[in-house]
Amino acid sequence: MANLSIGIVGLPNVGKSTLFEALTAVSVPAENYPFCTIDPNVGVVEVPDPRLDRLAELVPANEKKPAVVEFVDIAGLVEGASRGEGLGNKFLSNIREVDAIAHVVRCFSDDSVARVGSDPVGDVEVIETELAMADLETVDDRLERVKKKAAHDVGDARELLPLLERLHEGLSRGTPARRLVEDREEREAVRDLHLLTLKPVMYVANVDENDLPEGGEQVEELRRAVHGHDPDAPVLALCAEFEAEVSRLEPGERSEYLEMLGLEERGLDRFIRTGFRLLGLQTFFTFNEDEVRAWTVRIGASAPEAAGRVHTDFEDEFIRAETISFEEFEEVGSMKEARDEGRIRSEGKDYVVEDGDILLFRTSA
Numbered sequence: 001m002a003n004l005s006i007g008i009v010g011l012p013n014v015g016k017s018t019l020f021e022a023l024t025a026v027s028v029p030a031e032n033y034p035f036c037t038i039d040p041n042v043g044v045v046e047v048p049d050p051r052l053d054r055l056a057e058l059v060p061a062n063e064k065k066p067a068v069v070e071f072v073d074i075a076g077l078v079e080g081a082s083r084g085e086g087l088g089n090k091f092l093s094n095i096r097e098v099d100a101i102a103h104v105v106r107c108f109s110d111d112s113v114a115r116v117g118s119d120p121v122g123d124v125e126v127i128e129t130e131l132a133m134a135d136l137e138t139v140d141d142r143l144e145r146v147k148k149k150a151a152h153d154v155g156d157a158r159e160l161l162p163l164l165e166r167l168h169e170g171l172s173r174g175t176p177a178r179r180l181v182e183d184r185e186e187r188e189a190v191r192d193l194h195l196l197t198l199k200p201v202m203y204v205a206n207v208d209e210n211d212l213p214e215g216g217e218q219v220e221e222l223r224r225a226v227h228g229h230d231p232d233a234p235v236l237a238l239c240a241e242f243e244a245e246v247s248r249l250e251p252g253e254r255s256e257y258l259e260m261l262g263l264e265e266r267g268l269d270r271f272i273r274t275g276f277r278l279l280g281l282q283t284f285f286t287f288n289e290d291e292v293r294a295w296t297v298r299i300g301a302s303a304p305e306a307a308g309r310v311h312t313d314f315e316d317e318f319i320r321a322e323t324i325s326f327e328e329f330e331e332v333g334s335m336k337e338a339r340d341e342g343r344i345r346s347e348g349k350d351y352v353v354e355d356g357d358i359l360l361f362r363t364s365a
Helices: 016-024 050-058 085-096 120-151 157-172 184-189 217-229 240-247 251-260 267-278 303-310 326-332 335-340
Strands: 005-009 041-046 063-065 068-073 100-107 201-207 235-238 281-287 291-298 318-325 345-347 357-363
Touching: 005 016, 005 085, 016 041, 016 068, 016 240, 016 267, 050 063, 050 281, 050 291, 050 326, 068 267, 085 120, 100 120, 100 217, 100 267, 120 157, 120 217, 157 184, 201 217, 201 267, 217 235, 235 240, 235 267, 240 251, 240 267, 291 303, 303 318, 303 357, 318 326, 326 335, 326 357
Parallel strands: 005 068, 005 100, 063 291, 100 201, 201 235, 281 357
Antiparallel strands: 041 068, 281 291, 318 345, 318 357
16 A cells, blocks of 8 residues: 555645644744745654554564654645646645645734735635635536537446536535545546545644644634534644644653643644544554554455555465454453453454454465
């Protein structure tokens, strides 16, 4: 499975590059002017998982390897991007290449940072309108060609035509494609269009530090607006400047600082985990005397697919998987106790991996 990525998007000067810097601990330009970021910055980020930390305590191993997720810092879009304004064509093409979107929305007050938009809800509408307009152009181009083929009964044009007409109508009203495509079969039918609004989206309200942890009135307004048309979209509040400062601390100092402020964890940790789920991913674990490791697999993956993540040959050579949930393993404390108590299950090729499974693969190799 190729690495899946999340694109960080939004208007200029909303804090995208500051958030990216906090995520990756890699300095990127964040000066106070639009289009500071032109080429997308890419960073691979570890997924915080207390279960992996606990396994490392229970299992003597030399190394601990977490799951990772890829984030892409994409330059700010502006009104008219779908028509090429503000290097819009280049930036929209960057969004097409990612698998999900983290839409950063300015919910902080700072007169020293130029504001490109108006208010959080209006800012979201600007971005969503530009993405929908870009998709509408893509759909209309395909729709004209499919209409001609359908008139001559060529291929599957007649079957595809109603879906494209539905997309045209919905996108014209500003409805994202993810609310118009009804099932996996329809999604596959338009996969080659690379529609921007078909991608799953999370909203990140960048707030003042004083408004942590909930985010204040602006975040509530944003949440109501978002859930009015996209009920399942996550809306998170964090302060990018605060997260960047905390990320520069050593792990021990970081924990003490957060505890002093009454925060259980960084906002970044919630952001990363939410993005991981947004991509439709889950984690399983393996361990031996050398390492304890978290692996990434899509939700609904079979045991052989998971085996193929560990080693490409394992998927074809798969015989069975011995498995126990993390919760059960933590309860008994060791693999020996798990075996003695009959907690280890033997699963075949049809087994669907669950998040948090600890797996040992048996293969014909």
